[in-house]
Each structure stands twice: as C-alpha cells, then as structure tokens.
Amino acid sequence: MNLMTYETYKIINYAWIGLAVIVFLFLLRVTAPFGRHTSKKWGVQISNRLGWFFMELPGMLVIAYFLFFQHTIHDFIVVFPVIFYVFHYVNRALIFPFRLHTKGKTMPLVVMIMAMGFNLMNGFLIGYYFGNFAGYSFETLTELHFITGSILFVTGVYINWKYDNRLISLRKENETGYVIPTGGLFRYISCPNLFGEIVEWTGFAILCMNLPAFTFLVWTLANLVPRAMSHHKWYKSHFSNYPSERRAIFPDFGINKFKSRYEQKYFRK
Numbered sequence: 001m002n003l004m005t006y007e008t009y010k011i012i013n014y015a016w017i018g019l020a021v022i023v024f025l026f027l028l029r030v031t032a033p034f035g036r037h038t039s040k041k042w043g044v045q046i047s048n049r050l051g052w053f054f055m056e057l058p059g060m061l062v063i064a065y066f067l068f069f070q071h072t073i074h075d076f077i078v079v080f081p082v083i084f085y086v087f088h089y090v091n092r093a094l095i096f097p098f099r100l101h102t103k104g105k106t107m108p109l110v111v112m113i114m115a116m117g118f119n120l121m122n123g124f125l126i127g128y129y130f131g132n133f134a135g136y137s138f139e140t141l142t143e144l145h146f147i148t149g150s151i152l153f154v155t156g157v158y159i160n161w162k163y164d165n166r167l168i169s170l171r172k173e174n175e176t177g178y179v180i181p182t183g184g185l186f187r188y189i190s191c192p193n194l195f196g197e198i199v200e201w202t203g204f205a206i207l208c209m210n211l212p213a214f215t216f217l218v219w220t221l222a223n224l225v226p227r228a229m230s231h232h233k234w235y236k237s238h239f240s241n242y243p244s245e246r247r248a249i250f251p252d253f254g255i256n257k258f259k260s261r262y263e264q265k266y267f268r269k
Contacts, residue, residue, distance in 0.1 A: 006133055013125060013215045020215075020222040027226035034107040036178065036234060042108035051107040052097035055115035060089035062123030066131035077136035081208050084153055085126060088200065089119075096164065101171045122219060125212040134210070149207025156200025159185070163193035180239055187243075188251035190235055191228040195249050198224055225249060 033039040034051070067082050140146055163185065170179055185192035201220045205213040228249035235242050 009128065009133070010211060013211050016121060016125065017215050017218050020219045023219075024222035024226060027223070028229070031230040032111065032227065034111045037230060038105070038107055040108075042110055044109040045106035046109045046112055048105040048107050049097045049100060051109075051112040052100070053093055055112045056089055056093035056097075056119060058116050059119035059123050060086055060093055062120055063127035063130070066124075066127030077138060077140055078130045078134045080141065081134075081136075081204070081213075082127075082130055084150075084204055084207070088157070091161070099168055101168060118219070118223075122212075122216050125215060129210060129212045145209050146207045149203045149205070149209075152203025152206060153200050154203070156196045156198070156203055159196025160193050160200060161196075163196060167193060178238070180235065180242060185251060187246075189228075189247050189249055190232040191224075191249050194224045194228045194231075195251070198249070 031037045033042045034048075038045075063082060063085055067079070163181075166181060166184070166186075170181060171177070185195065189195055198220060201217045205217040207213075225248075232246070232248035
C-alpha cells in the first residue's frame with residue numbers, strides 16, 4: 001500500500017542525500033573504527049564476522065519485503081534491477097563475512113548498529129520506489145542506459161570480488177598482520193576493492209535511472225572515498241617502502257607521470 005506521495009518521497013531522498021554530505025565531511029576528519037582502524041574507545045565490541053553479517057543483512061531483507069509483500073504496481077520487470085541489488089547483499093551478508101581470516105577480531109557494536117540503520121534506510125528508499133513508483137517495460141531491458149549500467153555493475157562486482165579475494169589470500173587463517181598488496185590495480189591505487197564497489201553502484205544508478213539509486217551512489221561515495229583515504233594514509237604510515245605513486249581509490253593509470261615527462265621534455269626552460 002502506497003502511504004506517501006512521490007513528492008514526499010523525493011523530499012526524504014533529498015534529506016538523506018544532505019545527510020550523506022555531512023557524513024562525508026565528518027569521515028574526512030574521523031576514521032570509522034572498524035577493520036584495521038578498530039578502536040575499543042568506541043565501546044562494546046562484537047565479533048567482526050557477526051558484525052558484518054548483521055549490518056549487511058537488512059539491505060537484502062528490506063528490499064525483498066517491498067518486492068514480495070508491498071509491490072503494488074505488479075510490473076515484473078522491476079525484478080531485474082532488484083536482482084542486482086540483492087545479489088550484492090547476498091555476498092556481503094552470507095558469504096563475505098565467513099571468508100575473512102579475522103578470527104578473534106572485533107568491531108564496535110555502535111558501528112554495526114549505525115551500518116544497519118544505513119542499510120535499512122537505503123533498502124527502504126530503493127524498495128519503496130520499486131514497490132510503488134517504478135515504471136519499466138520489456139523495452140527497458142534493451143535501452144542503452146540499462147545495458148551500459150548492467151555492464152558497469154558486473155565489471156564493478158568483478159573488480160570488487162577479485163581484490164577482496166586478493167586481500168583475504170594475503171593472510172593465512174591464524175594470521176593477523178598486514179602486508180603491502182601488489183599487482184593488478186594495486187599498482188595504481190591502495191583500495192581497488194572499494195573502487196570496484198563504486199563502479200558497481202555507478203552502474204546500478206545508470207541502469208535504474210531513478211532517484212533512490214542515485215541517492216545510494218552518493219552514500220557509497222560518502223562512505224568509501226574517506227575509507228579509502230584512511231586506508232591509504234594507514235599504509236603509508238605503517239610501511240616506509242609503500243609505493244609513492246599509488247593513489248587512494250581513483251587510478252590515473254600513469255597519466256600524471258606521462259604528463260610530467262611530457263612537460264619536462266617540451267616545456268623545459
């Protein structure tokens with residue numbers, strides 16, 4: 001049952017985007033205390049694996065609820081974009097946490113709760129849209145934005161999974177230390193797994209072409225860009241031999257180096 005007009009729904013989205021900007025500015029100054037940045041100063045701790053499971057699960061359940069129990073427009077095509085979204089969270093909630101070699105590691109309970117709220121809100125906005133406002137047809141599946149977005153989404157998933165796997169494989173089951181990752185996109189950036197996730201949700205926003213998908217992309221950037229910058233800074237502070245040419249999350253593929261050499265060659269005094 002549709003409980004709000006689209007105008008009210010848009011206002012909620014815009015307010016959520018505004019909060020994302022505030023969170024982005026906050027995270028540029030304060031590193032979220034989980035993973036390698038975990039701090040017991042943030043209170044009660046919970047198992048790292050359980051924390052990942054509980055904080056990612058709402059993203060999958062909420063949108064499924066709207067699709068199967070609150071879907072008022074009876075448009076079968078909306079299943080396709082939803083499959084993309086649910087696919088990501090099946091991995092994040094049910095597979096990824098239990099592959100981590102982080103036995104004995106913890107995260108603050110408050111971080112898990114905040115992440116659950118984040119996923120609940122995004123799941124609500126996307127699920128409510130697809131359940132009440134979305135208008136798709138079979139022709140949508142052949143439109144350029146859907147095809148382009150789908151390719152980007154799959155590419156982003158591939159990059160994200162590939163470099164998550166690389167990072168996981170760097171540590172054996174009972175190890176807790178860190179090493180410098182190398183090869184592939186690690187030649188250019190410190191966090192190719194996070195870069196892949198940004199590509200993934202950029203694709204999702206393009207294939208959906210709707211406000212909540214764009215809102216979710218804004219939140220993805222607000223969370224992952226500061227996270228990558230924190231990782232990059234951490235690597236540089238813990239490894240004196242960390243490659244200086246690497247950037248945090250967006251690769252330049254050597255463009256700046258080429259530009260510098262070009263300027264030196266043709267614009268020398």
